[in-house]
Amino acid sequence: MPDTSLSQRETAILLLLMAEAREFTNPELKEQFGVEIGKKERExxxxxxxxxxxxxGQAFTYALSDDGWARAAAMFRDGIPRSSRLAARALEAVVRAMVSGLQRHLERSSAPLAEIFGREEDLGPGISEEPLAEPPVARAAAEVAHPPVARVPVSEDIETSIRKAYAQLADKANAWVSLTRLRPLLGDVPRDEVDATLRQMIRRPDVRLVPWENQKTLTQADRDAAIVIGDQPKHRIWIGA
Incomplete structure (x- = not known):
């Protein structure tokens, strides 16, 4: 049976690649974090x-695989083993990378720090933490499971129509709803008017728009339905009770 345990450096490498969530070469890792991946660790x-x-070119590139993401997530869920206590230099690199990753998440989602670091019971009544993106098969099954919904009458203002469409689609209080499903319920309201209204709505404390965390699960319909805010496509909406 292969040895599945990780050394201190391998643990640091995995967490660092997770925090940065992109492909790296050794020269980039060395320059930014003072860490290199040796042949033994790579193999x-x-x-x-x-x-x-x-x-x-002549340099190897490194990125987390799906199994790597799962292993890193398990470390956060179960705690980093005491036997894999990170060396000070590697730990400093991981912390810097995680802070950078947190800053990117805040820019994408506009989530307040209190919501990220607060306990679930302190997030406010009915507000739950943002769910992880579902795999394509699970998402497709969930979409099929939803019963058909009627279009919202266009006689009222657009914000009211959006709120009513959201209420029809949300399967529970404070659920996340994809714009892919919401837009068709708005009928013939021009796309630019809907987008202008969504941009106004996110200034309200009870509305948030966020991207899918795992972009690989997006369909073309998801991309087409997204609204771009601050150079970042947003795919889901949340409206508080």
Missing amino acids: HLQRLKLIEVGKK
Whole structure:
């Protein structure tokens, strides 16, 4: 049976690649974080299928695989083993990368820090933490499970129509609803008017628009339905009670 345990450096590498969520070369890792992936670590992480290795010129490239994302998530859920206590230098690199990743998430989602770091019971009545993106098959099954809904009458103002459409689609209080499903309920309201209204609505404390965390699960319909705010496509809406 292959050895699935990770060394201190391998644990740091996995967490660092997770926090940055992109492809790296060794020179980039060395320059930004003072950490390099050696041959021994590369081969071990490849055998465990935790990283994807490519080539850019003469340099290897490294990115987390799906199994690598799952392993990193398990570390956060279960806690980093005491036997894998990170070396100070590697830990400093991981912390810097995680702070950078947190800043990107805040820019994308406009989530307040109190919501991210607060306990669930402190987030306010009925407000739950943002769910992870579902895999394509699970999303497709969920869409099929929803019963048909009628278009919202266009006699009222657009914000009211959006709120009524959201209420029809939300399967529970404070649920996240995809714009892919919401837009068709607005009938013939011009796209630019709907988008202008959504941009106004996110200034209200009870409305948020966020992107899908895992962009690989997006369909073309999801991309077409997105609204771009601050150079970031947003795919889901949340409206508080």
